[in-house]
Amino acid sequence: MLDYETLKLVWWVLVGTLLIGFAITDGMDMGVGSLLPFVARNDTERRIAINTVGPHWDGNQVWFITAGGAIFAAWPAVYAAAFSGFYMAMLLVLFALFFRPVGFDYRSKIDHPRWRSAWDWGLFIGGAVPALIFGVAFGNLLQGVPFRLDELLRVHYQGSLLTALLPLLNPFALLTGLLSLTMLTVHGGLWLQLRASGEVAERSRRLVRLLAPLVTLTFGLAGLWLWSAIDGYRIVAEPSHAALPNPLAKTVVRAAGAWFDIYHSQPLALLAPAVGLLAPLLTALLASARRPGLGFVTSALAMAGIIATAGLAMFPFIMPSSLDPNSSLTVWDAASSHKTLTVMFWAVVIFLPIVLAYTVWCYTRMWGRVTAEEINRNSHSAY
Template sequence: MLDYETLKFIWWVLVGTLLIGFAITDGMDMGVGVLLPFLGKNDMDRRVIINTVGPHWDGNQVWLITAGGAIFAAWPAVYAASFSGFYMAMLLVLFALFFRPVGFDYRSKIEDPRWRNAWDWGLFVAGLVPALIFGVAFGNLLQGVPFHLDDMLRPHYQGTLLFALVPLLNPFALVAGLISLAMLALHGATWLQLRTERPLSERARAAALRLGPVITLLFALAGLWVAFGMDGYQIVSGPPHGALPDPLAKEVVLRHGAWLAIYHQIPKAMAVPALGLAMPLLTALLAAVRLPGLGFITSALGMTGIIGTAGLSMFPFIMPSSTDPNSSLTVWDATSSHLTLTVMFWAVVIFLPCVLTYTVWCYVRMWGKVTAQAIAANSHTAY
């Protein structure tokens, strides 16, 4: 049986993997939704765009549900505190996501241009809002969330529910949100370039050429901001990593440059932010030379680098507290029991390969260019 400390670390890796998997799969759908009103010049163009992701979006969204379930089971304290601090933001994401199933399934059932145009913008909102809010959430985690734990380890959030969104929309968090939005839009653009024909694929190519450099510039700006304009969190004392969870048993201080400590301790970790900087530019280059298949892979690697950089920089912190640093939740003290982590680990070992195999099979079976001719010939079954 794996020891408790090892399991805590494994679940940090697994939750991060689920979040990256969600970004690569469902992020592609959101990116396509963001681009839908701009790349689709007429109704048939937009139907082609929707049909590139229509058969897959609901399966891809399961990654988000699975990540949420994993956080609930593996990090219950994080789940409780995050739903207090980010309650309004999460509701906003949820309401935006409501547009997706209705938009995908009913948008083309009625031929009224006003009906279809309304749902096109609904799908745009369903892609824009979650992409932006997820980035804003990561930006706020790096700065610390205003909550504290009482003696019973109950989280208390500073602020009122009505204005809970206002402090979250600070300058750094907005930069992080723009990185997330541009990152998913680039991923969607490479997917459209790969799955559509001219002239639509050329419009997607032009979008990828613009988005790649923007992501690199924004990511570099955020890195400089973290390095020179932001204090990080550091544990100076606490119980052994394999001890029973007790978030209040440690001492945490804020130190300038603490978020960069891991790159000094493990220089090879610099490869992760390097991916985040280089891969968007390489994706744009591959789009320029019309190699969208490779571009889709480099886009996924870039997303892995950007999300991985946030996780590595904060490690072992999951949800730092700006009002009481000692209440910060970490990989070592916000987890479930040893038994729970063990049972969940073996469930992942058994079922994750099955899920991945089925997902790959679905993409293989439904592969190919989506064309206007195919939609016209199957107008009642196409999205």
């Protein structure tokens, strides 16, 4: 049986893996939705784009649900604090996500241009808004969240619920939101180039070629901003990592450049930002060369590198506090019990390979380009 400290670290890796899996799979669907108004000029072309993700989007969204469930079970304190501090942002994401299942299911029920156009814009909102807000959330985590814990470990936030959303939309968070939106849009564009046909694939190729370098640019700017203008967090005293969780038992200070400590102490960690910077440029080259399959792989590597960079920079912090740094929640003091982490770990060991195998089987069975001829032959299909 794994010891408590090791399990805490394992679950940090597993949650990060789930977030990367969500970005690669469901992020692809969101990217397609974000590109829908720009790559498709008529109903047939829009149906081509939608049908590339139609059979898979609901399965891909399971990664998002699983990541949320894993955070709830592994880090209940983080789950509770995040749902309080990011409540309005999460509601905005939820309302935007409503458009996806309804849009996919109802778009083709009525053969009327206004009806279908309305649902197409709904699919755009369901793709672009969550992609933006997820990045905004990461930007705010890096700056610190305005909460504190009292002696009973109850969470107290600064500000009211009605004004909670506006402070989240600060300049740095909007930059990271733009990074997230661009990153997922590029990934969706590569999927369209790989699975769509005709002008939809060609327009997607041109957009990927333009947007992929923007991923590198925004990622680099966010890193420079973080280095030069945003203080990080550093633990200067704490109990044993195997101790029972108590967030107030440690001492935390804020210091310039503290978010980059791990890259000084563990140079191998520099691979993550290097991949995050270089992979989008390689993606643009592969898209231009009409190699969308390899481009899709490099795009996935770029997202993994960017997400891993943020996770490594913050480690071991999960949710830093800007009001009281000692109240910050970390990998070591926000975890569930040893037994809970153990049971969940073996559940993952058993069921994750099954889920992955089923997912690969689904993509294999439904592989192929979506063409205008196929769309016209199946004018009454679900999408």
